[in-house]
Amino acid sequence: MGRPPCCDKANVKKGPWTADEDAKLLAYTSTHGIGNWTSVPQKAGLKRCGKSCRLRYTNYLRPNLKHENFTPEEEEHIVTLHAMIGSRWSIIANSLPGRTDNDVKNYWNTKLSKKLSQSGIDPVTHRPISDVMLSIHRLSHPQSLPLPSSPSSSSTINATKTTTFNRELKNAFLIKPNIGVPHHNTSSASSFTMPTPPLLPPLPPPAQTSPLETTWTDFLVDGCDFGENVASSEVKKENNVAATCESWTIGHGWYDCGMLYEEGSCSNFLASGSGEGEESSSFVDAILDHDKEMASEFPQLPICDSSDFF
DNA sequence: AAATCGGGCAACCGCGCGCAG
DNA sequence: CCTGCGCGCGGTTGCCCGATT
Known part of the structure:
Protein backbone atom coordinates (compact mmCIF):
# COMPACT_ATOMS: atom_id res chain seq x y z
CA MET A 1 0.00 0.00 0.00
CA ARG A 62 17.03 27.98 -11.16
CA PRO A 63 17.22 30.44 -14.07
CA ASN A 64 16.71 34.16 -13.49
CA LEU A 65 17.81 34.01 -9.87
CA LYS A 66 19.39 37.16 -8.53
CA HIS A 67 22.62 36.61 -6.63
CA GLU A 68 23.48 40.23 -5.99
CA ASN A 69 22.73 42.14 -2.82
CA PHE A 70 19.22 43.19 -1.90
CA THR A 71 18.32 46.69 -2.95
CA PRO A 72 16.84 49.24 -0.54
CA GLU A 73 13.54 48.87 -2.39
CA GLU A 74 13.61 45.14 -1.85
CA GLU A 75 14.48 45.66 1.80
CA GLU A 76 11.51 47.94 2.26
CA HIS A 77 9.29 45.49 0.45
CA ILE A 78 10.38 42.64 2.72
CA VAL A 79 9.85 44.67 5.87
CA THR A 80 6.43 45.78 4.73
CA LEU A 81 5.32 42.30 3.83
CA HIS A 82 6.77 40.82 6.99
CA ALA A 83 4.74 43.29 8.99
CA MET A 84 1.69 42.18 7.07
CA ILE A 85 2.02 38.42 6.99
CA GLY A 86 4.91 37.51 9.23
CA SER A 87 7.50 34.93 8.27
CA ARG A 88 5.73 33.61 5.21
CA TRP A 89 8.97 33.65 3.29
CA SER A 90 7.70 31.88 0.20
CA ILE A 91 4.95 34.46 -0.27
CA ILE A 92 7.37 37.31 0.29
CA ALA A 93 9.87 35.76 -2.10
CA ASN A 94 7.21 35.26 -4.76
CA SER A 95 6.67 38.98 -4.82
CA LEU A 96 10.37 39.62 -5.37
CA PRO A 97 11.46 38.42 -8.81
CA GLY A 98 14.64 36.39 -8.72
CA ARG A 99 14.65 35.89 -4.98
CA THR A 100 14.07 32.64 -3.15
CA ASP A 101 12.41 32.08 0.17
CA ASN A 102 15.76 30.97 1.54
CA ASP A 103 17.37 34.19 0.33
CA VAL A 104 14.71 36.32 1.94
CA LYS A 105 14.74 34.33 5.15
CA ASN A 106 18.50 34.48 5.49
CA TYR A 107 18.57 38.16 4.68
CA TRP A 108 15.92 38.85 7.26
CA ASN A 109 17.61 36.81 9.96
CA THR A 110 21.07 38.18 9.37
CA LYS A 111 20.44 41.77 8.38
CA LEU A 112 16.95 43.19 8.48
CA SER A 113 15.86 42.01 11.92
CA LYS A 114 19.02 43.47 13.42
CA LYS A 115 18.54 46.65 11.47
CA LEU A 116 15.03 47.05 12.84
CA SER A 117 16.14 46.30 16.37
CA GLN A 118 18.85 48.91 16.15
CA SER A 119 16.23 51.37 14.99
CA GLY A 120 14.16 50.67 18.08
CA ILE A 121 11.57 48.61 16.22
CA ASP A 122 10.64 45.18 17.44
CA PRO A 123 11.25 42.93 14.39
CA VAL A 124 8.50 40.55 15.45
CA THR A 125 5.69 43.01 16.06
CA HIS A 126 7.00 45.93 13.99
CA ARG A 127 6.11 48.25 16.82
CA PRO A 128 8.43 50.43 18.88
CA ILE A 129 10.19 48.23 21.42
CA SER A 130 9.30 50.60 24.23
CA ASP A 131 5.65 50.27 23.31
CA VAL A 132 5.78 46.50 23.44
CA MET A 133 7.59 46.54 26.77
CA LEU A 134 4.99 48.89 28.20
CA SER A 135 2.17 46.63 27.13
CA ILE A 136 3.84 43.58 28.61
CA HIS A 137 4.52 45.43 31.83
CA ARG A 138 0.91 46.48 32.08
CA LEU A 139 -0.31 42.95 31.71
CA SER A 140 2.30 41.56 34.07
CA HIS A 141 1.60 44.06 36.81
CA PRO A 142 -2.11 44.76 36.90
CA GLN A 143 -1.90 45.61 40.60
CA SER A 144 0.40 48.48 39.83
CA LEU A 145 -2.37 50.30 38.03
CA PRO A 146 -5.31 51.99 39.70
CA LEU A 147 -8.62 50.20 39.65
CA PRO A 148 -11.33 51.73 37.54
CA SER A 149 -14.16 53.58 39.09
CA SER A 150 -16.95 51.59 40.70
CA PRO A 151 -18.43 48.95 38.45
CA SER A 152 -21.33 50.15 36.47
CA SER A 153 -24.37 48.18 35.54
CA SER A 154 -24.41 49.89 32.19
CA SER A 155 -23.99 47.33 29.50
CA THR A 156 -22.72 50.06 27.23
CA ILE A 157 -19.75 50.71 29.43
CA ASN A 158 -19.01 47.04 29.88
CA ALA A 159 -19.21 46.52 26.18
CA THR A 160 -16.67 49.26 25.85
CA LYS A 161 -14.46 47.50 28.35
CA THR A 162 -14.66 44.39 26.28
CA THR A 163 -13.74 46.38 23.23
CA THR A 164 -10.83 48.11 24.81
CA PHE A 165 -9.73 44.98 26.58
CA ASN A 166 -9.66 43.02 23.37
CA ARG A 167 -7.81 45.74 21.60
CA GLU A 168 -5.17 46.10 24.22
CA LEU A 169 -4.78 42.36 24.34
CA LYS A 170 -4.04 42.32 20.66
CA ASN A 171 -1.76 45.27 21.09
CA ALA A 172 0.21 43.65 23.83
CA PHE A 173 0.60 40.21 22.35
CA LEU A 174 -0.04 41.06 18.74
CA ILE A 175 -1.91 37.88 18.20
CA LYS A 176 -1.55 37.48 14.52
CA PRO A 177 -4.92 37.16 12.93
CA ASN A 178 -5.56 34.59 10.32
CA ILE A 179 -5.59 37.02 7.50
CA GLY A 180 -6.49 34.52 4.89
CA VAL A 181 -3.16 33.98 3.28
CA PRO A 182 -3.61 31.38 0.60
CA HIS A 183 -2.37 28.00 1.63
CA HIS A 184 0.92 27.13 0.09
CA ASN A 185 -0.33 23.86 -1.31
CA THR A 186 -3.20 25.37 -3.18
CA SER A 187 -2.76 26.54 -6.69
CA SER A 188 -5.47 29.18 -6.51
CA ALA A 189 -3.59 31.92 -4.75
CA SER A 190 -5.31 34.64 -6.65
CA SER A 191 -8.01 35.50 -4.15
CA PHE A 192 -8.84 35.08 -0.53
CA THR A 193 -11.29 36.27 2.04
CA MET A 194 -10.29 38.63 4.74
CA PRO A 195 -11.93 37.29 7.89
CA THR A 196 -13.58 39.41 10.49
CA PRO A 197 -11.49 39.76 13.64
CA PRO A 198 -12.69 37.06 16.00
CA LEU A 199 -12.43 38.81 19.33
CA LEU A 200 -13.57 42.24 18.53
CA PRO A 201 -17.16 43.36 18.73
CA PRO A 202 -18.88 44.80 15.69
CA LEU A 203 -17.78 48.22 14.64
CA PRO A 204 -20.22 51.07 14.98
CA PRO A 205 -22.50 51.49 11.98
CA PRO A 206 -22.40 52.56 9.23
CA ALA A 207 -18.68 51.94 8.76
CA GLN A 208 -19.20 48.19 8.94
CA THR A 209 -18.57 46.69 5.54
CA SER A 210 -17.52 43.14 6.26
CA PRO A 211 -17.31 40.46 5.09
CA LEU A 212 -14.23 41.84 3.48
CA GLU A 213 -13.36 40.57 0.08
CA THR A 214 -10.18 41.40 -1.75
CA THR A 215 -7.66 39.69 -3.91
CA TRP A 216 -4.27 38.57 -2.90
CA THR A 217 -2.75 40.70 -5.59
CA ASP A 218 -4.63 43.70 -4.32
CA PHE A 219 -3.44 42.90 -0.87
CA LEU A 220 0.17 42.85 -1.94
CA VAL A 221 -0.03 45.84 -4.21
CA ASP A 222 -2.28 48.13 -2.27
CA GLY A 223 -1.72 47.08 1.28
CA CYS A 224 -4.39 45.99 3.66
CA ASP A 225 -6.19 49.10 4.68
CA PHE A 226 -9.91 48.62 4.58
CA GLY A 227 -10.72 52.11 5.54
CA GLU A 228 -12.43 51.07 8.71
CA ASN A 229 -11.32 53.87 10.89
CA VAL A 230 -13.08 54.71 14.06
CA ALA A 231 -12.02 58.09 15.18
CA SER A 232 -11.49 58.73 18.83
CA SER A 233 -14.29 61.19 18.96
CA GLU A 234 -16.68 58.67 17.49
CA VAL A 235 -15.79 56.11 20.10
CA LYS A 236 -16.27 58.60 22.88
CA LYS A 237 -19.53 59.74 21.44
CA GLU A 238 -20.76 56.23 20.89
CA ASN A 239 -19.92 54.90 24.29
CA ASN A 240 -19.82 58.01 26.37
CA VAL A 241 -16.79 56.90 28.33
CA ALA A 242 -13.32 58.27 28.71
CA ALA A 243 -11.60 55.70 26.58
CA THR A 244 -10.00 56.44 23.28
CA CYS A 245 -9.12 54.39 20.33
CA GLU A 246 -6.93 56.16 17.88
CA SER A 247 -7.86 54.02 14.98
CA TRP A 248 -9.25 50.71 13.98
CA THR A 249 -7.48 50.00 10.83
CA ILE A 250 -6.16 46.77 9.53
CA GLY A 251 -2.92 48.26 8.46
CA HIS A 252 0.10 46.18 7.60
CA GLY A 253 -1.94 43.08 8.16
CA TRP A 254 -2.11 43.46 11.91
CA TYR A 255 -5.05 44.82 13.75
CA ASP A 256 -3.41 48.10 14.36
CA CYS A 257 -5.21 49.95 17.10
CA GLY A 258 -4.36 52.78 19.33
CA MET A 259 -3.50 52.09 22.92
CA LEU A 260 -6.04 52.67 25.62
CA TYR A 261 -6.04 55.05 28.29
CA GLU A 262 -7.60 56.22 31.33
CA GLU A 263 -10.47 53.94 32.21
CA GLY A 264 -10.95 50.56 30.70
CA SER A 265 -7.43 49.36 30.15
CA CYS A 266 -6.86 45.67 29.87
CA SER A 267 -4.95 45.60 33.10
CA ASN A 268 -7.63 47.44 34.95
CA PHE A 269 -10.19 45.20 33.46
CA LEU A 270 -8.33 42.12 34.60
CA ALA A 271 -7.96 43.51 38.08
CA SER A 272 -11.52 44.66 38.43
CA GLY A 273 -13.56 41.53 37.98
CA SER A 274 -12.20 38.76 40.13
CA GLY A 275 -10.62 40.89 42.77
CA GLU A 276 -7.02 41.43 43.65
CA GLY A 277 -4.91 38.47 44.55
CA GLU A 278 -6.96 35.93 42.71
CA GLU A 279 -4.75 34.14 40.28
CA SER A 280 -5.60 32.03 37.30
CA SER A 281 -3.48 29.23 36.00
CA SER A 282 -2.67 31.14 32.87
CA PHE A 283 -3.26 34.40 31.18
CA VAL A 284 -5.74 32.86 28.78
CA ASP A 285 -7.57 31.19 31.65
CA ALA A 286 -7.87 34.54 33.31
CA ILE A 287 -9.31 36.02 30.19
CA LEU A 288 -11.78 33.20 29.81
CA ASP A 289 -12.77 33.45 33.45
CA HIS A 290 -13.57 37.07 32.98
CA ASP A 291 -15.47 36.34 29.85
CA LYS A 292 -17.62 33.83 31.69
CA GLU A 293 -18.24 36.31 34.45
CA MET A 294 -19.29 38.89 31.93
CA ALA A 295 -21.48 36.36 30.18
CA SER A 296 -23.36 35.62 33.36
CA GLU A 297 -23.68 39.27 34.24
CA PHE A 298 -24.43 40.50 30.74
CA PRO A 299 -25.84 37.62 28.72
CA GLN A 300 -26.37 39.87 25.73
CA LEU A 301 -22.62 40.19 25.21
CA PRO A 302 -20.80 37.88 22.81
CA ILE A 303 -18.66 35.17 24.35
CA CYS A 304 -15.23 34.24 23.18
CA ASP A 305 -13.28 31.06 23.77
CA SER A 306 -9.66 30.08 23.51
CA SER A 307 -9.98 29.39 19.80
CA ASP A 308 -10.63 33.07 19.33
CA PHE A 309 -7.19 33.84 20.62
CA PHE A 310 -5.08 31.38 18.70
C1' DA B 1 51.36 33.33 12.12
C1' DA B 2 48.04 30.98 14.75
C1' DA B 3 43.86 30.89 17.33
C1' DT B 4 39.41 32.54 18.14
C1' DC B 5 35.21 34.73 17.07
C1' DG B 6 31.25 36.01 14.52
C1' DG B 7 28.51 36.74 10.32
C1' DG B 8 26.56 34.90 6.18
C1' DC B 9 24.58 31.44 3.72
C1' DA B 10 23.76 26.75 1.81
C1' DA B 11 21.76 22.78 3.16
C1' DC B 12 19.26 19.89 6.19
C1' DC B 13 15.33 18.77 9.25
C1' DG B 14 10.76 18.10 10.47
C1' DC B 15 6.09 19.23 9.80
C1' DG B 16 1.39 19.75 7.44
C1' DC B 17 -1.33 18.91 3.58
C1' DG B 18 -2.70 16.64 -0.61
C1' DC B 19 -3.03 12.73 -3.13
C1' DA B 20 -1.56 8.24 -5.27
C1' DG B 21 -2.06 3.56 -4.65
C1' DC C 1 -11.23 4.56 3.58
C1' DC C 2 -6.50 4.08 4.94
C1' DT C 3 -1.60 4.39 4.49
C1' DG C 4 2.40 6.61 3.47
C1' DC C 5 5.05 9.35 0.15
C1' DG C 6 5.71 13.88 -2.56
C1' DC C 7 5.83 18.49 -2.18
C1' DG C 8 6.39 22.87 -0.21
C1' DC C 9 7.21 25.32 3.69
C1' DG C 10 9.50 27.57 7.93
C1' DG C 11 12.97 26.72 11.33
C1' DT C 12 17.50 25.30 12.39
C1' DT C 13 22.16 23.72 11.80
C1' DG C 14 26.75 23.69 10.48
C1' DC C 15 30.33 24.98 7.36
C1' DC C 16 33.07 28.57 5.29
C1' DC C 17 35.53 32.68 5.45
C1' DG C 18 36.92 37.20 6.85
C1' DA C 19 37.93 40.03 10.96
C1' DT C 20 40.00 40.43 15.24
C1' DT C 21 43.09 39.30 19.02
Whole structure:
Protein backbone atom coordinates (compact mmCIF):
# COMPACT_ATOMS: atom_id res chain seq x y z
CA MET A 1 0.00 0.00 0.00
CA GLY A 2 1.13 3.53 -0.67
CA ARG A 3 3.89 4.69 -2.96
CA PRO A 4 7.32 3.16 -3.06
CA PRO A 5 10.12 5.01 -1.21
CA CYS A 6 11.52 7.94 -3.16
CA CYS A 7 15.13 6.95 -2.69
CA ASP A 8 17.49 4.74 -0.76
CA LYS A 9 18.06 7.12 2.10
CA ALA A 10 21.08 5.19 3.36
CA ASN A 11 22.83 5.59 0.04
CA VAL A 12 22.38 9.28 -0.70
CA LYS A 13 25.02 11.93 -0.48
CA LYS A 14 24.58 14.89 1.84
CA GLY A 15 26.43 18.14 2.27
CA PRO A 16 27.60 20.80 -0.15
CA TRP A 17 27.03 20.33 -3.83
CA THR A 18 30.00 20.04 -6.17
CA ALA A 19 30.29 21.77 -9.52
CA ASP A 20 29.97 18.40 -11.21
CA GLU A 21 26.71 17.65 -9.42
CA ASP A 22 25.40 21.10 -10.29
CA ALA A 23 26.25 20.53 -13.93
CA LYS A 24 24.47 17.18 -13.99
CA LEU A 25 21.36 18.56 -12.36
CA LEU A 26 21.34 21.61 -14.59
CA ALA A 27 21.85 19.51 -17.71
CA TYR A 28 18.98 17.26 -16.79
CA THR A 29 16.54 20.02 -15.85
CA SER A 30 17.38 22.07 -18.92
CA THR A 31 16.56 19.19 -21.26
CA HIS A 32 13.78 17.44 -19.38
CA GLY A 33 12.42 20.20 -17.18
CA ILE A 34 11.31 19.64 -13.65
CA GLY A 35 8.61 17.12 -12.98
CA ASN A 36 8.84 14.33 -10.47
CA TRP A 37 11.76 15.23 -8.24
CA THR A 38 12.09 11.73 -6.85
CA SER A 39 13.09 10.42 -10.24
CA VAL A 40 15.46 13.29 -11.02
CA PRO A 41 18.54 12.03 -9.11
CA GLN A 42 18.49 8.66 -10.81
CA LYS A 43 17.87 10.06 -14.27
CA ALA A 44 20.46 12.80 -13.79
CA GLY A 45 23.02 10.37 -12.44
CA LEU A 46 23.16 11.88 -8.98
CA LYS A 47 23.46 10.12 -5.65
CA ARG A 48 21.21 12.64 -3.99
CA CYS A 49 17.75 12.62 -2.55
CA GLY A 50 15.11 14.19 -4.77
CA LYS A 51 14.35 16.63 -2.05
CA SER A 52 17.96 17.75 -2.00
CA CYS A 53 17.90 18.19 -5.78
CA ARG A 54 14.76 20.30 -5.62
CA LEU A 55 16.29 22.49 -2.94
CA ARG A 56 19.51 22.94 -4.84
CA TYR A 57 17.65 23.80 -8.03
CA THR A 58 15.15 26.21 -6.52
CA ASN A 59 17.66 28.01 -4.35
CA TYR A 60 20.70 28.10 -6.58
CA LEU A 61 20.42 26.69 -10.07
CA ARG A 62 17.03 27.98 -11.16
CA PRO A 63 17.22 30.44 -14.07
CA ASN A 64 16.71 34.16 -13.49
CA LEU A 65 17.81 34.01 -9.87
CA LYS A 66 19.39 37.16 -8.53
CA HIS A 67 22.62 36.61 -6.63
CA GLU A 68 23.48 40.23 -5.99
CA ASN A 69 22.73 42.14 -2.82
CA PHE A 70 19.22 43.19 -1.90
CA THR A 71 18.32 46.69 -2.95
CA PRO A 72 16.84 49.24 -0.54
CA GLU A 73 13.54 48.87 -2.39
CA GLU A 74 13.61 45.14 -1.85
CA GLU A 75 14.48 45.66 1.80
CA GLU A 76 11.51 47.94 2.26
CA HIS A 77 9.29 45.49 0.45
CA ILE A 78 10.38 42.64 2.72
CA VAL A 79 9.85 44.67 5.87
CA THR A 80 6.43 45.78 4.73
CA LEU A 81 5.32 42.30 3.83
CA HIS A 82 6.77 40.82 6.99
CA ALA A 83 4.74 43.29 8.99
CA MET A 84 1.69 42.18 7.07
CA ILE A 85 2.02 38.42 6.99
CA GLY A 86 4.91 37.51 9.23
CA SER A 87 7.50 34.93 8.27
CA ARG A 88 5.73 33.61 5.21
CA TRP A 89 8.97 33.65 3.29
CA SER A 90 7.70 31.88 0.20
CA ILE A 91 4.95 34.46 -0.27
CA ILE A 92 7.37 37.31 0.29
CA ALA A 93 9.87 35.76 -2.10
CA ASN A 94 7.21 35.26 -4.76
CA SER A 95 6.67 38.98 -4.82
CA LEU A 96 10.37 39.62 -5.37
CA PRO A 97 11.46 38.42 -8.81
CA GLY A 98 14.64 36.39 -8.72
CA ARG A 99 14.65 35.89 -4.98
CA THR A 100 14.07 32.64 -3.15
CA ASP A 101 12.41 32.08 0.17
CA ASN A 102 15.76 30.97 1.54
CA ASP A 103 17.37 34.19 0.33
CA VAL A 104 14.71 36.32 1.94
CA LYS A 105 14.74 34.33 5.15
CA ASN A 106 18.50 34.48 5.49
CA TYR A 107 18.57 38.16 4.68
CA TRP A 108 15.92 38.85 7.26
CA ASN A 109 17.61 36.81 9.96
CA THR A 110 21.07 38.18 9.37
CA LYS A 111 20.44 41.77 8.38
CA LEU A 112 16.95 43.19 8.48
CA SER A 113 15.86 42.01 11.92
CA LYS A 114 19.02 43.47 13.42
CA LYS A 115 18.54 46.65 11.47
CA LEU A 116 15.03 47.05 12.84
CA SER A 117 16.14 46.30 16.37
CA GLN A 118 18.85 48.91 16.15
CA SER A 119 16.23 51.37 14.99
CA GLY A 120 14.16 50.67 18.08
CA ILE A 121 11.57 48.61 16.22
CA ASP A 122 10.64 45.18 17.44
CA PRO A 123 11.25 42.93 14.39
CA VAL A 124 8.50 40.55 15.45
CA THR A 125 5.69 43.01 16.06
CA HIS A 126 7.00 45.93 13.99
CA ARG A 127 6.11 48.25 16.82
CA PRO A 128 8.43 50.43 18.88
CA ILE A 129 10.19 48.23 21.42
CA SER A 130 9.30 50.60 24.23
CA ASP A 131 5.65 50.27 23.31
CA VAL A 132 5.78 46.50 23.44
CA MET A 133 7.59 46.54 26.77
CA LEU A 134 4.99 48.89 28.20
CA SER A 135 2.17 46.63 27.13
CA ILE A 136 3.84 43.58 28.61
CA HIS A 137 4.52 45.43 31.83
CA ARG A 138 0.91 46.48 32.08
CA LEU A 139 -0.31 42.95 31.71
CA SER A 140 2.30 41.56 34.07
CA HIS A 141 1.60 44.06 36.81
CA PRO A 142 -2.11 44.76 36.90
CA GLN A 143 -1.90 45.61 40.60
CA SER A 144 0.40 48.48 39.83
CA LEU A 145 -2.37 50.30 38.03
CA PRO A 146 -5.31 51.99 39.70
CA LEU A 147 -8.62 50.20 39.65
CA PRO A 148 -11.33 51.73 37.54
CA SER A 149 -14.16 53.58 39.09
CA SER A 150 -16.95 51.59 40.70
CA PRO A 151 -18.43 48.95 38.45
CA SER A 152 -21.33 50.15 36.47
CA SER A 153 -24.37 48.18 35.54
CA SER A 154 -24.41 49.89 32.19
CA SER A 155 -23.99 47.33 29.50
CA THR A 156 -22.72 50.06 27.23
CA ILE A 157 -19.75 50.71 29.43
CA ASN A 158 -19.01 47.04 29.88
CA ALA A 159 -19.21 46.52 26.18
CA THR A 160 -16.67 49.26 25.85
CA LYS A 161 -14.46 47.50 28.35
CA THR A 162 -14.66 44.39 26.28
CA THR A 163 -13.74 46.38 23.23
CA THR A 164 -10.83 48.11 24.81
CA PHE A 165 -9.73 44.98 26.58
CA ASN A 166 -9.66 43.02 23.37
CA ARG A 167 -7.81 45.74 21.60
CA GLU A 168 -5.17 46.10 24.22
CA LEU A 169 -4.78 42.36 24.34
CA LYS A 170 -4.04 42.32 20.66
CA ASN A 171 -1.76 45.27 21.09
CA ALA A 172 0.21 43.65 23.83
CA PHE A 173 0.60 40.21 22.35
CA LEU A 174 -0.04 41.06 18.74
CA ILE A 175 -1.91 37.88 18.20
CA LYS A 176 -1.55 37.48 14.52
CA PRO A 177 -4.92 37.16 12.93
CA ASN A 178 -5.56 34.59 10.32
CA ILE A 179 -5.59 37.02 7.50
CA GLY A 180 -6.49 34.52 4.89
CA VAL A 181 -3.16 33.98 3.28
CA PRO A 182 -3.61 31.38 0.60
CA HIS A 183 -2.37 28.00 1.63
CA HIS A 184 0.92 27.13 0.09
CA ASN A 185 -0.33 23.86 -1.31
CA THR A 186 -3.20 25.37 -3.18
CA SER A 187 -2.76 26.54 -6.69
CA SER A 188 -5.47 29.18 -6.51
CA ALA A 189 -3.59 31.92 -4.75
CA SER A 190 -5.31 34.64 -6.65
CA SER A 191 -8.01 35.50 -4.15
CA PHE A 192 -8.84 35.08 -0.53
CA THR A 193 -11.29 36.27 2.04
CA MET A 194 -10.29 38.63 4.74
CA PRO A 195 -11.93 37.29 7.89
CA THR A 196 -13.58 39.41 10.49
CA PRO A 197 -11.49 39.76 13.64
CA PRO A 198 -12.69 37.06 16.00
CA LEU A 199 -12.43 38.81 19.33
CA LEU A 200 -13.57 42.24 18.53
CA PRO A 201 -17.16 43.36 18.73
CA PRO A 202 -18.88 44.80 15.69
CA LEU A 203 -17.78 48.22 14.64
CA PRO A 204 -20.22 51.07 14.98
CA PRO A 205 -22.50 51.49 11.98
CA PRO A 206 -22.40 52.56 9.23
CA ALA A 207 -18.68 51.94 8.76
CA GLN A 208 -19.20 48.19 8.94
CA THR A 209 -18.57 46.69 5.54
CA SER A 210 -17.52 43.14 6.26
CA PRO A 211 -17.31 40.46 5.09
CA LEU A 212 -14.23 41.84 3.48
CA GLU A 213 -13.36 40.57 0.08
CA THR A 214 -10.18 41.40 -1.75
CA THR A 215 -7.66 39.69 -3.91
CA TRP A 216 -4.27 38.57 -2.90
CA THR A 217 -2.75 40.70 -5.59
CA ASP A 218 -4.63 43.70 -4.32
CA PHE A 219 -3.44 42.90 -0.87
CA LEU A 220 0.17 42.85 -1.94
CA VAL A 221 -0.03 45.84 -4.21
CA ASP A 222 -2.28 48.13 -2.27
CA GLY A 223 -1.72 47.08 1.28
CA CYS A 224 -4.39 45.99 3.66
CA ASP A 225 -6.19 49.10 4.68
CA PHE A 226 -9.91 48.62 4.58
CA GLY A 227 -10.72 52.11 5.54
CA GLU A 228 -12.43 51.07 8.71
CA ASN A 229 -11.32 53.87 10.89
CA VAL A 230 -13.08 54.71 14.06
CA ALA A 231 -12.02 58.09 15.18
CA SER A 232 -11.49 58.73 18.83
CA SER A 233 -14.29 61.19 18.96
CA GLU A 234 -16.68 58.67 17.49
CA VAL A 235 -15.79 56.11 20.10
CA LYS A 236 -16.27 58.60 22.88
CA LYS A 237 -19.53 59.74 21.44
CA GLU A 238 -20.76 56.23 20.89
CA ASN A 239 -19.92 54.90 24.29
CA ASN A 240 -19.82 58.01 26.37
CA VAL A 241 -16.79 56.90 28.33
CA ALA A 242 -13.32 58.27 28.71
CA ALA A 243 -11.60 55.70 26.58
CA THR A 244 -10.00 56.44 23.28
CA CYS A 245 -9.12 54.39 20.33
CA GLU A 246 -6.93 56.16 17.88
CA SER A 247 -7.86 54.02 14.98
CA TRP A 248 -9.25 50.71 13.98
CA THR A 249 -7.48 50.00 10.83
CA ILE A 250 -6.16 46.77 9.53
CA GLY A 251 -2.92 48.26 8.46
CA HIS A 252 0.10 46.18 7.60
CA GLY A 253 -1.94 43.08 8.16
CA TRP A 254 -2.11 43.46 11.91
CA TYR A 255 -5.05 44.82 13.75
CA ASP A 256 -3.41 48.10 14.36
CA CYS A 257 -5.21 49.95 17.10
CA GLY A 258 -4.36 52.78 19.33
CA MET A 259 -3.50 52.09 22.92
CA LEU A 260 -6.04 52.67 25.62
CA TYR A 261 -6.04 55.05 28.29
CA GLU A 262 -7.60 56.22 31.33
CA GLU A 263 -10.47 53.94 32.21
CA GLY A 264 -10.95 50.56 30.70
CA SER A 265 -7.43 49.36 30.15
CA CYS A 266 -6.86 45.67 29.87
CA SER A 267 -4.95 45.60 33.10
CA ASN A 268 -7.63 47.44 34.95
CA PHE A 269 -10.19 45.20 33.46
CA LEU A 270 -8.33 42.12 34.60
CA ALA A 271 -7.96 43.51 38.08
CA SER A 272 -11.52 44.66 38.43
CA GLY A 273 -13.56 41.53 37.98
CA SER A 274 -12.20 38.76 40.13
CA GLY A 275 -10.62 40.89 42.77
CA GLU A 276 -7.02 41.43 43.65
CA GLY A 277 -4.91 38.47 44.55
CA GLU A 278 -6.96 35.93 42.71
CA GLU A 279 -4.75 34.14 40.28
CA SER A 280 -5.60 32.03 37.30
CA SER A 281 -3.48 29.23 36.00
CA SER A 282 -2.67 31.14 32.87
CA PHE A 283 -3.26 34.40 31.18
CA VAL A 284 -5.74 32.86 28.78
CA ASP A 285 -7.57 31.19 31.65
CA ALA A 286 -7.87 34.54 33.31
CA ILE A 287 -9.31 36.02 30.19
CA LEU A 288 -11.78 33.20 29.81
CA ASP A 289 -12.77 33.45 33.45
CA HIS A 290 -13.57 37.07 32.98
CA ASP A 291 -15.47 36.34 29.85
CA LYS A 292 -17.62 33.83 31.69
CA GLU A 293 -18.24 36.31 34.45
CA MET A 294 -19.29 38.89 31.93
CA ALA A 295 -21.48 36.36 30.18
CA SER A 296 -23.36 35.62 33.36
CA GLU A 297 -23.68 39.27 34.24
CA PHE A 298 -24.43 40.50 30.74
CA PRO A 299 -25.84 37.62 28.72
CA GLN A 300 -26.37 39.87 25.73
CA LEU A 301 -22.62 40.19 25.21
CA PRO A 302 -20.80 37.88 22.81
CA ILE A 303 -18.66 35.17 24.35
CA CYS A 304 -15.23 34.24 23.18
CA ASP A 305 -13.28 31.06 23.77
CA SER A 306 -9.66 30.08 23.51
CA SER A 307 -9.98 29.39 19.80
CA ASP A 308 -10.63 33.07 19.33
CA PHE A 309 -7.19 33.84 20.62
CA PHE A 310 -5.08 31.38 18.70
C1' DA B 1 51.36 33.33 12.12
C1' DA B 2 48.04 30.98 14.75
C1' DA B 3 43.86 30.89 17.33
C1' DT B 4 39.41 32.54 18.14
C1' DC B 5 35.21 34.73 17.07
C1' DG B 6 31.25 36.01 14.52
C1' DG B 7 28.51 36.74 10.32
C1' DG B 8 26.56 34.90 6.18
C1' DC B 9 24.58 31.44 3.72
C1' DA B 10 23.76 26.75 1.81
C1' DA B 11 21.76 22.78 3.16
C1' DC B 12 19.26 19.89 6.19
C1' DC B 13 15.33 18.77 9.25
C1' DG B 14 10.76 18.10 10.47
C1' DC B 15 6.09 19.23 9.80
C1' DG B 16 1.39 19.75 7.44
C1' DC B 17 -1.33 18.91 3.58
C1' DG B 18 -2.70 16.64 -0.61
C1' DC B 19 -3.03 12.73 -3.13
C1' DA B 20 -1.56 8.24 -5.27
C1' DG B 21 -2.06 3.56 -4.65
C1' DC C 1 -11.23 4.56 3.58
C1' DC C 2 -6.50 4.08 4.94
C1' DT C 3 -1.60 4.39 4.49
C1' DG C 4 2.40 6.61 3.47
C1' DC C 5 5.05 9.35 0.15
C1' DG C 6 5.71 13.88 -2.56
C1' DC C 7 5.83 18.49 -2.18
C1' DG C 8 6.39 22.87 -0.21
C1' DC C 9 7.21 25.32 3.69
C1' DG C 10 9.50 27.57 7.93
C1' DG C 11 12.97 26.72 11.33
C1' DT C 12 17.50 25.30 12.39
C1' DT C 13 22.16 23.72 11.80
C1' DG C 14 26.75 23.69 10.48
C1' DC C 15 30.33 24.98 7.36
C1' DC C 16 33.07 28.57 5.29
C1' DC C 17 35.53 32.68 5.45
C1' DG C 18 36.92 37.20 6.85
C1' DA C 19 37.93 40.03 10.96
C1' DT C 20 40.00 40.43 15.24
C1' DT C 21 43.09 39.30 19.02
